[in-house]
Amino acid sequence: MPQLDAHYDALARQDGEPLTARLRAAFRAAGRDPERLSPDEVAGIDQLHLGGRRASRDLARRGAVAAGQRVLDVGCGTGGASRLLAHEFGAEALGVDITAAFVAVAEWLSQATGLADRARFLCADAARLPLPAASVDVVWCQHALMNMPDPATVLAEWRRLLVPGGRVLLHEVVAGDNPAPLSRPVPWAREVAHSHLIHRETLEAGLAEAGFVAREVDDVSAAALAWRRRQVEGKVEGKGKGKERSASAALPGPALIFGDDFAAMGRNLLDNLSDDRMRIIAGAWARA
Structure with a gap:
C-alpha cells in the first residue's frame, strides 16, 4: 500500500538509502557485527509498539502461546514479536x-539473531493472505489494525486461517472517549487518512460478528502510559534520541526508522493517552 510505505519508509524516500542499509551501518558504528546480533541488541528497533517486549511477553502469556504452535504475526513490522515468540516461547512464527522495507529488515534480523528457521516473513496484505485455511493456531496482532481501513475483511481472513478453537491475541490502539482529534504525527500515521482508530466496543462487536468469543480483554492504557513516561526518562529499552537514550545509546533506535518526527510522535503519544483520545487494550479471543 503506497501510503503506508510513504509513512513507514519515509527516510528512504527522502535520501534514497534503504532502511536495512541504514540500520546495518548504525550497528557497525556501534561496534556490532550486523550479521551477529542478540535479541537484546536489536530490541530498540524491533518492538515498535507501546510497552516494548514486556507487552509482547504479557500478551503471549495471556494467550498461552506454547512451543510448537503456529503463530501468524499480522502487521509484524521489523519482526520483533515473531522472534520473541520463537526464541522465548518456542513458537513457529510467520x-x-x-x-516491504520492514519485511527485509525482519528477515535480516532473524538471520542475524539465529532465528531464521523459526521466524519467517511474508510481504502481503493482511486482508488477502496467500495461506491455506486452518493453517495457524494463533493470530497475533500488535498495533496494526489501526492502519487497516477494512477490519471486517481482515477479521474474516483471520477466521479462515485459524484452526477450530484457535486464538486471536490483540494488543491494540483504539479510540478513547475524548472526541478531540489526535495530536499528530503518531507512530502509525502522519496524516488523518492513514489512521483508522475505532472504539473498543466496535472492535469487540466486529470480532463477535466474525465468530470469535472473548476470553480475556483488558484496558491496559495506564500501564502503556506509565511505560511511555519511563521511556522518556530513559529507563526502558528501545530508546530514541536525546533524553530518551541511556547506556545502550549507541545501538540503533526507532528514530532511525521514523526520522526527525520520532520525538514529536513520542510527545503526541503521551498527550493522546493522557487526554483519553486513544486507549490500549489487550485481549484473547477464541475461534468459535
Whole structure:
C-alpha cells in the first residue's frame, strides 16, 4: 500500500538509502557485527509498539502461546514479536507486513539473531493472505489494525486461517472517549487518512460478528502510559534520541526508522493517552 510505505519508509524516500542499509551501518558504528546480533541488541528497533517486549511477553502469556504452535504475526513490522515468540516461547512464527522495507529488515534480523528457521516473513496484505485455511493456531496482532481501513475483511481472513478453537491475541490502539482529534504525527500515521482508530466496543462487536468469543480483554492504557513516561526518562529499552537514550545509546533506535518526527510522535503519544483520545487494550479471543 503506497501510503503506508510513504509513512513507514519515509527516510528512504527522502535520501534514497534503504532502511536495512541504514540500520546495518548504525550497528557497525556501534561496534556490532550486523550479521551477529542478540535479541537484546536489536530490541530498540524491533518492538515498535507501546510497552516494548514486556507487552509482547504479557500478551503471549495471556494467550498461552506454547512451543510448537503456529503463530501468524499480522502487521509484524521489523519482526520483533515473531522472534520473541520463537526464541522465548518456542513458537513457529510467520510474520506478515505490507511494508516491504520492514519485511527485509525482519528477515535480516532473524538471520542475524539465529532465528531464521523459526521466524519467517511474508510481504502481503493482511486482508488477502496467500495461506491455506486452518493453517495457524494463533493470530497475533500488535498495533496494526489501526492502519487497516477494512477490519471486517481482515477479521474474516483471520477466521479462515485459524484452526477450530484457535486464538486471536490483540494488543491494540483504539479510540478513547475524548472526541478531540489526535495530536499528530503518531507512530502509525502522519496524516488523518492513514489512521483508522475505532472504539473498543466496535472492535469487540466486529470480532463477535466474525465468530470469535472473548476470553480475556483488558484496558491496559495506564500501564502503556506509565511505560511511555519511563521511556522518556530513559529507563526502558528501545530508546530514541536525546533524553530518551541511556547506556545502550549507541545501538540503533526507532528514530532511525521514523526520522526527525520520532520525538514529536513520542510527545503526541503521551498527550493522546493522557487526554483519553486513544486507549490500549489487550485481549484473547477464541475461534468459535
